[in-house]
Amino acid sequence: MSEDGFTWHAGGCHCGGVRFEVALPEVAPAQTCNCSMCAKTGFIHLIVPESRFRLTKGAERLVEYTFNTRVAKHLFCAECGIKSFYRPRSNPDGWSVNARCLDEAVKLDLTAFDGQNWEANADQLAHLSLEPS
Numbered sequence: 001m002s003e004d005g006f007t008w009h010a011g012g013c014h015c016g017g018v019r020f021e022v023a024l025p026e027v028a029p030a031q032t033c034n035c036s037m038c039a040k041t042g043f044i045h046l047i048v049p050e051s052r053f054r055l056t057k058g059a060e061r062l063v064e065y066t067f068n069t070r071v072a073k074h075l076f077c078a079e080c081g082i083k084s085f086y087r088p089r090s091n092p093d094g095w096s097v098n099a100r101c102l103d104e105a106v107k108l109d110l111t112a113f114d115g116q117n118w119e120a121n122a123d124q125l126a127h128l129s130l131e132p133s
Contacts, residue, residue, distance in 0.1 A: 024048075
């Protein structure tokens with residue numbers, strides 16, 4: 001673990017064409033969501049600021065998908081179709097990383113978010129981002 005309490009973890013898509021690293025605390029706050037997108041993909045959100053995320057391979061392979069408000073930028077590997085991370089609507093200056101796409105399991109403090117009623121519950125998202133200290 002580094003002196004700021006965060007450790008870098010690697011991850012990527014299924015085919016390995018897209019790779020990333022994310023800095024997380026020993027126990028990372030994460031969330032499940034029941035919105036149509038997350039429920040169908042099994043995405044487990046690790047919300048991080050820009051400074052705690054780095055794309056290390058495959059930027060040219062990313063394909064963007066938007067829907068509804070078009071604020072969230074869902075990024076998929078064009079080869080295997082996996083969404084390892086995306087720009088979330090709740091934090092458009094940061095990233096939401098799928099904990100299931102990390103190379104090794106990390107300890108999670110998991111909470112459920114009612115994304116089917118996103119607007120009514122959006123204020124619950126503010127405390128989940130791993131802002132720099």
